[in-house]
Amino acid sequence: LMVGPPGTGKTLIAKAIASTLSAPIIITNGSAFLSTFLAIDVLVMLYMRLRAEGLAREFGRVVVFIDEAEMLLQRRGGMQSVQTQGTTRRVDSIWSIFDYDQNGCISPCGLMFDHSSAREAFWERKFPPRQQTAPQMIPFPFFGGAGGFSLAIFPFLVWLDGMDSPPLLSRLLRSKVNELLDVLFVPPYLHLGGATVYLRLPPARPPAHNIYFFAATNRPHLIDPAMRRPGRFGKTVVFTTPGEAEREDIAALYFSKVAHHPSLDDPEKRREFARVTVGLSPAEIEQVIRDAVNYRHDHIQRLKEIRAAVEAGRPLDRDSQKFWERYRHELEQPDWDKPWVTWDALMESLAAVRHGTAKPTRTTERNRERTAYHEFAGHFLPLRYFCGEWYRPIVLSIMPRGEALGMVAHVPIEEHDPQPQHVLEGLLRVSVGSIVAERLFFQDNEPGVSKDLENATRIAAAMVGLFGMVPRRCSAEERRRYLRIGESILSVANTHPLLPSESNGFVSSTLGSPRKREDVCVLLGQAFVDVYRLLRKNRDLAPPVVQELLAKDELVGRDLERLWDTLELQPLLAEDKAVWPEDEVAPENPFYRRVDGSQAQAAGSV
Template identity: 30%
Template sequence: MAEELQSPIRQGAHDIAVERERVRRRRVYRLAGAVLAIEAWVITAALAGWPLFPRLPHVDPFLLTIVVFFVAMLLIVVLTTFGTSRSPHLTYRPEQVDVRLDDVIGIDPVKEDVRRSIDLFQTHRRFADQMGGTPRRGLLFEGLPGTGKTMTAKAMAAEAGVPFLFVSATSFQSMYYGATARRIRSYFKALRATARREGGAIGFIEEIDAIALRRGGMLAGAPAYGPSAASACVSSSSARLPGLRGTTTNAVISEGTGGVVNELLVQMQSFDEPTGVDKLYNRVVAAINLLLPAHRQIMQRRPGRAPILLIAATNRADSLDPALLRPGRFDRHLTFSTPDAHGRRALVDHFLTRRSHEVGLDDPALRDRIAAATNGWTPVMIEHLLDEALVNALRRGATTMSFQDVEQARITEMVGIGQPVRYTEAEQRLIATHEAGHATVAWLVAPNRTLEVLTIIRRGDALGLLAHGDCEEVWTHSQYDLQALVQISMGGWVAEELFFGQTTTGPASDLAAATRTAAQMVGAAGMTGSLVSFLAADRDLVSCVLADSAAREQLEGVLDDARSTVRRLLSRNRHLVEALRDALLDRHELIGPEITDVLERAAALAEARAARPALASAVASRVGEKPAA
């Protein structure tokens, strides 16, 4: 009730409902008129003795065959032409959509704006006529794949009670010249006709960047560097040579077709154009007005305001043509981000209610652990995780998933499927020492990070790896956090040097990760003295830092300091590396608490051994004391 009072435009009947009822009555009246006309003709023909259907004249079969042949050829040509111009959309009735806004979980900041957009859409006439506003005609959904853009658009159509015209932008494209623009025109024509026939319509264009890229040249995009880059890391041991593995710049080069973009821009301004009978009537009136004097002109029909809402989705909004993004076309931009901790917890609860699981998964603490361990995951990824957990349960002969099934599925999704590989004894010991160095440094310098997986089982290109992430959801990282990430990356390299006297090609990917993190400190965050940001150059950050002599020197300094710090740490804590190494050689993979348990036992044992000489010395001194006189 409070929500209704806070939103005056929700009071009274929705304009969409009123319009649908008016259109429905008009349709019933037309049908009744047609039935009455047919009934009148049948009664008149029966009374007058006329045949109900006129008799067909006699036609020579040979002549009929020729006529049918040429008519068929003409139809083939016409249908081929019109077939390439037909709108490729799919229409869903409101009752066919089985999702509502209550089913859209994890995007609460966006849902509130979506609800306001639905309210404006349903009360568009009052908003325009009584309040003098211009209703929203376009919404742009931007976000990563799987964040709920399409699902939200379907839910909006279901909530508004209007047809949903779904189309993928790639289906507009055609090999025939001009066919793409004709299909776009056909889609908007169908959208206008449906809105007038049904009292409203919502159109949805999936991946609109396929037809609406920026005009006037080519685009190139470079990866962004920000604090979120340090939220989850994987330190791995690779057998590839240095320089063969590293970061790649995701460059997208596209050349948009100006005619297609122009057609899309024009059609987005055509929502109020007359259609069907109104257009024909206006043409006839315009022809008659040419023969009439000025004071006898016949008024043409003014097009009514069509209740249309066009929604487009993309994950490349920065590459769209700027003319599309101005108000009047896409009036509102909604960003679908990955859900936060509360959103992920709500998603876990929502998905588990529909999937069979053991009673243990009803424990709030376990569900909180799943939500915390999926930081940065999209709703689709979380749903897929639970599906994979069900697969794991099925493989072990159970019909309900357990927390262990979820953990195993998460590890597989995060680091890949383990591949059996036969190491030599020396190589297995080297890889175990390398990964133990990573984990030991992470445990010593980054208590705010969770050690998730430590393995020497080959996964992908990595012969072994350490997966670790933030204990809590954070959006910024301090200088100490980034220094810790550089030091963790150096852990494997230093461990090889301490225990074997030399290094191998394994740390190549670790050095690349350390260089990227250190470049962020030097060239973007101003953590090494210079306030110049190389991000302003709109180029790859690492390349900019390496090309500048002063910045490269600072970068080398960060890496050298990290290596020296890690060498001191591991030299004093060789027993921790050895304990983890031996555990890896025995079990090959340690998960979560298993890693910290090994480290804590090794640390406690070392403290006990250090305390024994002091205790023995104290006992000996007491035994040697002479009794008091």
């Protein structure tokens, strides 16, 4: 039984095994054994068995590979874990508490922690398993369905465990010959010199077919335990996403199959590509490289069209003008129109695979600037300071992709390390940072921070209600101020105590306890104040990076690593504890003006 996420090579390994054994392979899908009409799935299984045994007789061996095996080997009726209303799912890690969108982001601003456990949780939310709430009935004699599982599992079990019957012709021939010998009064056996000679044909033996069974699934918990016992699919092989060295080796294979710029053969460039593709499966790495060819072709075609428009004196729209200013220098290169894979094409393809296709026309310049401050000051800087030794960035973008107007994605430096309290507190500050940045730089915040606050509440509730963590030690007066700030940003979305769900049951339970609710608010308040003190002390770092983002839209690869490594943040000191964000907690009313007619506080001033 091969277990692992899609694209990690399960089918490829089965084909490689068949090639190594010089054996034919039968590849089928578990859904092929689900049928609307009664017994059709059994007939499909019997046909596959006849086909496999025929190939085994002809070639001496055969490989049978069943993809999406949970559709065939799923738990039978009465064995499903029926989820009733009000029950919640077990939360076993910090990554299973978030609510992911279709691109794996945990907030509309594109905040993403690209961790292997997060990708598993995201996969379960993107493609949830079908819940069997009640046994399916058979309303008419010709319609299938037997408690929600395939009837083909029964002949398949017999095939795996049982012994074949001898061939009918062989049995009939031996039976008639023995009957004829009985009629002729031929004795059954003779004793000759102490040896016994039998004068009857022995019973026909069942054929021995050399068949190798492989099944692949990414949802092993749905498979019937009876199918995973020794003697059936008792050996489980787990497939995981490749590490950095493996990704570099996989990329070398697919780079050899496409025309690419000579700079991509540089070992340092290959290692950089392996670093930015962390968490991707081999199939996704192949897609990134192959799609880069199309992105490069589109890039060249658009550059030619804009150059022709400029030479003809036709006006350019805003996006075309920006594209021309950004890439016009490529025309000075002798091979600018060569359709090979370049680093820029790879990064665009990678961003599309991870986060969706870019949509540059979805936002205005004013909103792009606000998004840049939101992403850099609100998420990037807090993660650099509070979690820099645990995470590194892979993209910082203000290019709209999917439902996000911008994006900050980070990956763990070491995926297998546990998350102690100070790491979770760092993630909490990364989530809270967006509202702090918007209030610090613009004196108010947009509704887009709602998901960040919901994620922050989830993290704090998990720390208090699940992991037994408490707020850091502080004085009674400081705790009172932290509590007041935390209550102002506590998210109560979808946390009704009488309506628990799979994703927020522990939040409702934690906030239902007055003492634990107070600890959650104190954690949120401490996070808000710490981020405010950090941004207030380092606010001069934001404008240059914001201008670079406005010019480039995205920072990836070497540009992002340069920013990450050279960013000099002034650390928080003991005297910074005297600074409290009173104005940012309750911003001044902008609708009242001074005597001279100016606003009481200029919203949007940086």
